[in-house]
Amino acid sequence: MKNSLLKGLMVFLTVLCTGMTYAQEITGKVSDASGPLPGANVLVKGTSNSVQTDFDGRFTLRNVSSDAILVFSYIGLKTQEVSASGKSVINVTLKDDSAELKEVIVVGYGTVKKKDATGAVDQLSSKDFDNVSATNPAELLRGKVSGVQITQSSGEPGAGVSIRIRGNSSIRSGNNPLIVIDGVPLDGGNMSSEGGEITDIGSSSARNPLNFINQNDIESMSVLKDASSTAIYGARGANGVIVITTKKGKSNLPQLTYNASVQFSKMSGDFKLLTPSEYAKAVPGQDKGGRDYNWEDAIMQSGLTTNHDLSISKASENSNTRLSIGATSTDGIVKNTGIAKYTIGFNNSNDFFGGVLKVDTHLLYAGIKDRTTLITNNAGYIGNLIGSALYWNPTLPIYKPDGSYTFVGDDYLNPVQLLNSYKDYTNTQKLVANITTTIKLTDYLKYNFVFGVEASNSARKRQVLPTINIRSTALRAIDDVNGGVEKFGYANIANLNKFNKTFEHNITFDKDLGDNFHLNTILGYSYYDYNFEGNTSSGVGYNIAQTNLIDNIEGGIVTKFQANSARNRVELQSYFARAEAALYKKLILTGTIRRDGSSKLGENNKYDVFYALGAAYKIIEQNEGLLNDIKIRGSIGRTGNQEFAANSALNKSSYGPGGSDNGPEGVNANPNLKWETTKSYGAGIDFELFNNRLTGSFDYFQRDTKDLIFPLRPAATQPGPNSNKFENLKGNLINKGFEVGLSYKVIDTDNIQWNIAANASFLSNELKNFPVDVNAGGINGQGLTGAYAQVIKSGYPIYTYFMYEFKGYDASGNSIYTDADGNDSGLGLATRKYLDKQPLPKINLGFSTNFAYKNFDVTASFYGAFGHYIYNNTANAYFFKGALLGGRNTVPEVASSPQAQGDPNSPSTKYLEKGDFLRLGNLTLGYTFKGAGLERFKIKSARFYVNADNLFVITSYSGFDPEVDTDKTLGGVPSAGMDYLSYPRAKSVAIGLNVTF
Numbered sequence: 001m002k003n004s005l006l007k008g009l010m011v012f013l014t015v016l017c018t019g020m021t022y023a024q025e026i027t028g029k030v031s032d033a034s035g036p037l038p039g040a041n042v043l044v045k046g047t048s049n050s051v052q053t054d055f056d057g058r059f060t061l062r063n064v065s066s067d068a069i070l071v072f073s074y075i076g077l078k079t080q081e082v083s084a085s086g087k088s089v090i091n092v093t094l095k096d097d098s099a100e101l102k103e104v105i106v107v108g109y110g111t112v113k114k115k116d117a118t119g120a121v122d123q124l125s126s127k128d129f130d131n132v133s134a135t136n137p138a139e140l141l142r143g144k145v146s147g148v149q150i151t152q153s154s155g156e157p158g159a160g161v162s163i164r165i166r167g168n169s170s171i172r173s174g175n176n177p178l179i180v181i182d183g184v185p186l187d188g189g190n191m192s193s194e195g196g197e198i199t200d201i202g203s204s205s206a207r208n209p210l211n212f213i214n215q216n217d218i219e220s221m222s223v224l225k226d227a228s229s230t231a232i233y234g235a236r237g238a239n240g241v242i243v244i245t246t247k248k249g250k251s252n253l254p255q256l257t258y259n260a261s262v263q264f265s266k267m268s269g270d271f272k273l274l275t276p277s278e279y280a281k282a283v284p285g286q287d288k289g290g291r292d293y294n295w296e297d298a299i300m301q302s303g304l305t306t307n308h309d310l311s312i313s314k315a316s317e318n319s320n321t322r323l324s325i326g327a328t329s330t331d332g333i334v335k336n337t338g339i340a341k342y343t344i345g346f347n348n349s350n351d352f353f354g355g356v357l358k359v360d361t362h363l364l365y366a367g368i369k370d371r372t373t374l375i376t377n378n379a380g381y382i383g384n385l386i387g388s389a390l391y392w393n394p395t396l397p398i399y400k401p402d403g404s405y406t407f408v409g410d411d412y413l414n415p416v417q418l419l420n421s422y423k424d425y426t427n428t429q430k431l432v433a434n435i436t437t438t439i440k441l442t443d444y445l446k447y448n449f450v451f452g453v454e455a456s457n458s459a460r461k462r463q464v465l466p467t468i469n470i471r472s473t474a475l476r477a478i479d480d481v482n483g484g485v486e487k488f489g490y491a492n493i494a495n496l497n498k499f500n501k502t503f504e505h506n507i508t509f510d511k512d513l514g515d516n517f518h519l520n521t522i523l524g525y526s527y528y529d530y531n532f533e534g535n536t537s538s539g540v541g542y543n544i545a546q547t548n549l550i551d552n553i554e555g556g557i558v559t560k561f562q563a564n565s566a567r568n569r570v571e572l573q574s575y576f577a578r579a580e581a582a583l584y585k586k587l588i589l590t591g592t593i594r595r596d597g598s599s600k601l602g603e604n605n606k607y608d609v610f611y612a613l614g615a616a617y618k619i620i621e622q623n624e625g626l627l628n629d630i631k632i633r634g635s636i637g638r639t640g641n642q643e644f645a646a647n648s649a650l651n652k653s654s655y656g657p658g659g660s661d662n663g664p665e666g667v668n669a670n671p672n673l674k675w676e677t678t679k680s681y682g683a684g685i686d687f688e689l690f691n692n693r694l695t696g697s698f699d700y701f702q703r704d705t706k707d708l709i710f711p712l713r714p715a716a717t718q719p720g721p722n723s724n725k726f727e728n729l730k731g732n733l734i735n736k737g738f739e740v741g742l743s744y745k746v747i748d749t750d751n752i753q754w755n756i757a758a759n760a761s762f763l764s765n766e767l768k769n770f771p772v773d774v775n776a777g778g779i780n781g782q783g784l785t786g787a788y789a790q791v792i793k794s795g796y797p798i799y800t801y802f803m804y805e806f807k808g809y810d811a812s813g814n815s816i817y818t819d820a821d822g823n824d825s826g827l828g829l830a831t832r833k834y835l836d837k838q839p840l841p842k843i844n845l846g847f848s849t850n851f852a853y854k855n856f857d858v859t860a861s862f863y864g865a866f867g868h869y870i871y872n873n874t875a876n877a878y879f880f881k882g883a884l885l886g887g888r889n890t891v892p893e894v895a896s897s898p899q900a901q902g903d904p905n906s907p908s909t910k911y912l913e914k915g916d917f918l919r920l921g922n923l924t925l926g927y928t929f930k931g932a933g934l935e936r937f938k939i940k941s942a943r944f945y946v947n948a949d950n951l952f953v954i955t956s957y958s959g960f961d962p963e964v965d966t967d968k969t970l971g972g973v974p975s976a977g978m979d980y981l982s983y984p985r986a987k988s989v990a991i992g993l994n995v996t997f
Helices: 002-022 098-103 137-141 227-236 276-282 295-299 385-391 415-420 550-555 873-878 881-885
Strands: 026-032 041-044 050-052 058-061 069-074 077-083 089-093 104-107 110-113 121-125 148-152 161-165 178-181 218-224 241-246 255-267 303-315 319-331 338-352 357-371 422-440 445-464 476-479 485-512 517-542 562-583 587-598 607-621 627-641 676-689 694-712 724-748 752-768 774-778 788-792 800-803 815-818 843-853 856-866 869-872 912-914 917-929 941-955 986-996
Touching: 026 069, 041 058, 050 058, 077 089, 104 121, 104 218, 104 241, 137 148, 137 161, 137 218, 178 227, 227 241, 227 562, 227 587, 227 607, 227 627, 227 676, 295 385, 295 415, 303 986, 385 415, 385 873, 415 422, 445 550, 476 517, 485 550, 517 550, 607 676, 869 873
Parallel strands: 026 089, 178 241
Antiparallel strands: 026 058, 041 050, 041 069, 069 077, 104 110, 121 218, 148 161, 218 241, 255 303, 255 986, 303 319, 319 338, 338 357, 357 422, 422 445, 445 485, 476 485, 485 517, 517 562, 562 587, 587 607, 607 627, 627 676, 676 694, 694 724, 724 752, 752 843, 774 788, 788 800, 843 856, 856 917, 869 912, 917 941, 941 986
C-alpha cells in the first residue's frame, strides 16, 4: 500500500514538474544594427513552436521548456541560437550576413556559390550601392568590377551608355553585353524613338536602355565575363552578360520604405575661351563694343534633380510581395534638356500545395519624357548649340536694342535664338514583365516555364521655327505653288513600337549521388520573338507666323510633306543544356551546350552550336587561419554574336517618292551569312586569406573572334550594283588581358567597420589577317567633309589613329607635317601615318572604400583609365587662327600662336591628346537615426545623407571631359575616343533621406 502511494506521488510530482517546465513564458526584443527588427522569426529548436516579432521587434513565446534552445532568424542576417535555461527575458541583436549573401551569386538560369563557380563572375548586391546614387543602373558597376568599362556617351540626362566587358569582340556588330532582368533578356536597342537624322543638325544621341529601372528596385547585379558563365546564353553571350535581379519582400511584417533626394548640378569642365576684353585686344577689327556675353550664361544653367520613391513589402513562409513606385525629374545643365520619369515595380511569389507549385511574377513599368536640344555629335558646323555658343564673338550683344536677335549671317547663328527656335521631346512607355511557374516533381527534379514580355512605345516630336534661317537642304524649301518663295521651318514626328516575347521551358536536376558526388543539370528550350514597328512624318517650309509646327505638321509646303514606315521581326530558337558535377567537394566540372537558330542569318547558316567547358579545384577550404580558401579555375568555350541589323541576309530594296529606286540604300541577299563567333580561353584563381579578411581574384583571358560580318559593295543586279552585301570576312579580332580584384576588411568590430576594394584590368587587342582597310572616326567641321582620324587595318589594334604628324609652324605660320621619308613638309607632300596610339584604354582602374562608425558612414569611389588617346574634334573644327580672324571666338592658345590665317585646320596629331584620367566618382556621407525617439512614430530607422558625384578629375585633356564616347560612325563603322561638342558632364551634390517604417 505504501509502495502504491509512493508511486502515485512520484507520478504526480513528475507531471507537475513537467507542466511547470512547459508553462514557462519568454519575452524579449530582436534588433539588428539599425534598430528593432519586426518580422524576425523566433523558434524553439526541434519543434514547431514559433512566433514573429511585432513592429517594435518584441516577442512573447509560451510553452518553452527550461532546457530549450531558441533560434532567432531573419533573411539576410546571421541566425543566432540562445539557451532558454534560467531566462525569462532574452534580447538579441542579429548581425549582418553579408558574407553569406555574397557567397551566393546569380548566374544564367540559376544561382551558384561563389566558391563553387568555374567561371569568371562578379556580383554587386544592394548593400554595395543602396547608400549611393546613380543616374542609371549601369553607373553602379563603374569602377567596381574588374574588366568592365562603363562610358556614358555624353553628360546629357538619360544619354546612352557604352558597356564593355573584356574589350571589343566585333568591328561592326554590337559590343554591348546582353542584359537580363528577372529572367527577361532585353533587346539591347535604343529604348526611345530617335526619329531620323536631320541634315546639318543631326539627331539626338541614343538613350540609355536602362533608364526605366529605379535603382532602389535592384537587389543584385551579376557580371558574367567568360565562356563558362555566358555560353548558356549562346548567340547573345559573346560580349558578356549582366544579370539584374530586383528586390523581393523580406520581412514577415509589412515594411514601408520612403526615399527622397534633391540634387544640384553644374558644369564640371570648361573651355577657357577669350574674354570680351581679351578678344577685343586679339582682334581689334572685330570689337563690336559689347562686354556682357558669356557662352555659359547663354545656354547653360544649374541642373536640378528631385527623386521620390516608396516601397511596401511583406513576406511569409509561403509568399512574398513587394510594390514600389517612384518619380524622378531632372533639369540638365544645358537649357531645354532633361528627363522626367515615373516607375512602378511589382514582385510576387507564392507557393501552393505545400511547395509543389510556385508562381513568381515580376513587373517593371516606366513612363519617361526626354527633353533635348541641338546637341549632337553628327551635326554640321552650324547646327550645334554648343558650337554656336563657343564661336560667338564675345563683344557682340545677343540682342539688338529693339529686343530682336542679333543676326550676323546664315553660317553664324545666334546661340540664344538657336536655343529658343528648337523644341524636341520624346514620350516613352516601357514594360518588362514575366511570370515563372515552377513545379516540384520530386525533391531533386523541377520543371520551370517562363513567359516574359519587353514592350515599349515612344513618340518623338521636334520642330525648328521658320524664324531662324538655317541654310540646310532639310530645313528650307522653295514653295513652287505660291510663287517660288523660299520658306524655312521643319517639323517631325516619329513613333516607335517594340513588343518582344520570351518563352522558356526547362527541367532542373539537383541531387547528391553519394557522399562525394553532387550533380546539378538543366535542360531547356527557348523561343524569343522580337518585333519592331516605326513610322515618321515630316514637313518643311512653314509660314513665318507659325509657332506650333508639331501639331500642324501638314501646314508646310504641300509637296514637301513626307511619311516613312519600317517594320522588322527577329526570331531566335534555342535548345540548351548544362551539367555541373562536384566531386569530393573539391573538384567542380561544368559543361554547357546550346544550339541557336536566328532569322537574321542566311538561309544556309541559321543554326549553330555554342559550348563551354569549365573546371575548378579547391586547393584549400577552411574557416580560420592564414589561408582560408584558394581555388583555381579555367574555362574554354565558343559563343556567338547576332547583334547586327535585322534582314542583313535578305534582299532589301528601298524606294523613294513616286516609286523611285534608291538602289544604294538596298541590301543584296547572302544566303551563306553566318554567325560571328568568339572562342574564349581563361584561367583564374580566387582566394580568401587572413581569417577571410582579404579576398580577391586574378584572371587571364583571351578571346578570338572570327567570321567578322562586314558590308561590301559587289557588282550585283538586285537591288542594285551599288547596294551593300553583308559578308563574313576572313580575319581574327583578338582581345587578351589580365584582371585583378581585391577587397580587404581593415577593421571589423561592432562599432567600427572599414573596407577597401580595388580592381584593375589590362587590355590589348589586335586585328589579324583582315582583307580590307576601313576608314573610321569621322571628323566634323567646316572644310572637313569626308575627313577621318582612325583606321581598321590588319596588324593593328582596332580604331588605330591614322593621320598627319604635326611638327609645328614655319616662319610664315603654315603647319609643318612629315612626308613619307619622315622629313618636314607642307600639307601638299605630307603623308598620313599609322600611329602607335589608340582610343581604347589599355588600363582601367577602380578603387572604393567605405567606413562606418556606429551610426555614421562614409563611402568613396574612384575610377580611371590610362594608355589611350582622344581626338579633340571640337578644337579641330573651331579653334584655329582663321576662325579667330574671321570674327569667331577661340581659346587663348590659338590667339597667341604663330599660325597664319589661311593655314587649313587639317586633321593631324595637333588635336590628338592623352586621355588618361583619374576621377573621384562618388563621395557619400550619411548618418542613421534610430532608437526610442523614432519608435514612437513607428519609424525603424532614418538615414540622412549627402552625396557628391564627379567632384574632381585629374587629367591633361583640354576638352570638356576625358571620358567621352562620341559615336562618330563612318559608313556604318563605329569609332571610339572621338570628342565633338559633347554635352558637358555635370558635377553634382545631393541631399537625401531614407526612412524605414
